Amino acid sequence: MTRRDSLLAVLVAVLWGGNFVAIHLGLEDVPPFLFLAIRFVLVAVPLVFLVPRPKASWQAVVAVGAFMSLGQFGLLYLALSIGMPAGLASLVLQAQVVLTIVIAAVALDERPSRRQAAGALVGTAGLVVVAVGFGAGASIVPLVVTVGAALSWAIGNVVARAAKVESGLSLVVWSALVVPLPCLAVSWVVDGPDVMVEALAGFGWTALLSTLYTVVGASLVGYTIFNGLMAKHPASSVVPYILLVPPVGMLSAWLVLGEVPNLLEAVGALVMLVGVTVAVTSSRRPAVVAAAPS
Template sequence: MTRRDSLLAVLVTLIWGGNFVAIHVGLQDVPPWLFLAIRFLFVAFPLVLFIPRPKASWQAVVAVGTFMSLGQFGLLYLALSIGMPPGLAALVLQAQVIFTMLIAAGVLGERSTSRQLVGAAMGTVGLVIVAVGFGAGASLVPLLVTVAAAFSWAIGNVVARAAKVSSGLSLVVWSALVVPLPCLAVSWVVDGPEAMGAALAGFGWAALWSTLYTVVGASLIGYTIFNGLMARHPAGSVVPYILLVPPVGLLTAWLALGEVPNLLEWIGGAVMMAGVAVATLTGRRRVAAPPEPVPARRGSAQQGGVGHPGQQRPQ
């Protein structure tokens, strides 16, 4: 990856790291499925009226919307609403890194380098350390729902990679059309029309701020950049950067919600960042010194017609 693309990947991790607290704030007043429908309604409209459809099959666009948007965030919003702490969610969701590499290897035939495998292993160890340090803050059900969200995200990553859409923004906007109607239907069944109406009537500043952050920051900016990177680079080069999201998420939850990381969580975050560096940063290659010119014999310039003494004709 170029330095510019590496910096863009880091920007995405910063945006997504704060996304968990933003979602948590909005879910205090709005049911999860209704809140997700509102988010992706504004991701799609009005931009879908002005942005051309991505140069990919309808099947690919629908699959990205189903797995990367509806599946991932539907399960994540559900997990957060039933007790998953935002900091821990930022950690567990990054299981998608390993899932993506495995699925890309099986479906796309991509093979990770030994450096990437070592980095992914280090990142996984870091995730485990953070999980141990975080403790039993969440019950088993929210944890499993978050792991399922990570698996859905990984499938969406591989579909986006296979589609190779040059415009990440068009894929984000058009795939968002898949989300609102199913979410509204689920909310109608689970929450009921009265609860939905009350939530919309009491839609306050906190919910509005959360919606703006998730729509503009996490979806339109974050996924536009991320899908563009996935289209230009192998999954094994892009996805490890997302291991930076848990430390950012833990720090944001600490500052905003008082979820204070302990020593093990800080150590785990450091190990994860080291894993990202190993998996994504290439070492400098040594440049071999140019061979010393071979002295030409006296008179060879005139006899061989090769120019000045000491120069060799390029082969």
């Protein structure tokens, strides 16, 4: 890639890495599912009236929205709201790489190369070490929910692959329509209408800036740049840059939130990143991975 495109790829990683801290800050004032509904309303409107519908069946668009957006981010927002550290979440969510390879092998009969299989095993071992380190100091539930978010993302990757859906801006915008109503319904049941009204009435600057960052920076700008790079260059040239997301996420969480991983979490993070790196940089068979985490 040219130097300009390389810098754009780094910019995407920075935007997506910082997104976890932005979400964490916004969740201090707004319940998770209400906050997610607001985000995806703004992702979809008014662009849904301006961007053509993706060239895919409604079933495929709805399935991608259900797994990549609703399932992934619903569980991620929930995990962050119940105690998952933002920096660690940016790492654990990358378990989707390993899970996508496994699910694609089962569902699509896409056999991974030996290098991808080795990377998946190493990445899984790293995730186990992270889990042990995390569980030693707190409830492991937020970590399990974050892994659930990664699993939902991985299923969405395979659905998109099977349906031959291109990961363009149109897919991001139109699949966003799947998210708001279910999230509002969950928030109504879990939080109650009084809490929802109170949160909307007290929607302050922190929540507003967090929403703008996730909508404009992470979703629209990040996806637009990323998809443009994927259209110009081989995936093997672009996807490795996204491995910068966890380090950026963990660094920003340390600087802004004061999050410092313990020794086991740090070791597990390093092992997991090595495994993911091996899996996505395989030269023999490209992994079925949607590398956009936000």
